[in-house]
Amino acid sequence: GYVWKTFREGFKKNFGQATILWIGAVLVGAFLVFDLWCCQFLAPLGAVRFFAFFLLIGAIFVYLLTIIYLFPLLAFFHVDTRKVIRDSFVMSVGNLHVSITILVIYGITAVVTYFFPMLFMFWFALGSYVASFFYRFIFYKYIKDDEE
Structure with a gap:
């Protein structure tokens, strides 16, 4: 198909839902980072601070893992917001x-962009292109499971 036409149609169709997801993702991410900052600088030293720190690091890791699938999943499948988050x-x-x-x-894309900022659009496009093969592998695996 045509790249621009496909992009424009997908953008129009998913704009509202993607905006809600993006705002929610920013709020949850800001909350987790603020909690981590509070844990690091405001909590008293000891076992509770140590435990809370690693618990928050784990929560941020799961958050990042979930975030990387939100928007590709929204673009590939047309489902409601709760299902996108859960899936x-x-x-x-x-x-x-x-x-x-x-x-x-x-x-790697972020690090390379930091050192070579003049080509940031190229690095992000390249990183997204490489990641798209992994997304496609995962999505088709789930489509195949649903068909069976």
């Missing part, structure tokens, strides 16, 4: 090795 969590945890690989790809 992105299930896919990220159920395919942990692929999810970590995608996080590493995005991390």
Whole structure:
């Protein structure tokens, strides 16, 4: 198909739902980062602070794993907001090795962009292109399971 026409139609169709998801993701991420900051600088030293710190790091890791699937899942499947959130969590945890690989790809993209900022659009496009193969692998695996 045509790239621009397909993008425009998908953008119009998913704008409202994607905006709600994005605002929710930013709020949850800000809450987790604020909690981590409070734990690090305001909590008294001791076992509780140590436990809370690692609990929050784990929550942020699960949050990042879930976030990386939200918008590709929304673009690939047309489902309601709750199902997108639930399915992105299930896919990220159920395919942990692929999810970590995608996080590493995005991390490398961020580091390369930091050192070569003039080509940031190229690096993000390249990172997204490479990650798309992993998303496609995961999504088709779930489509195949549904058909059977």
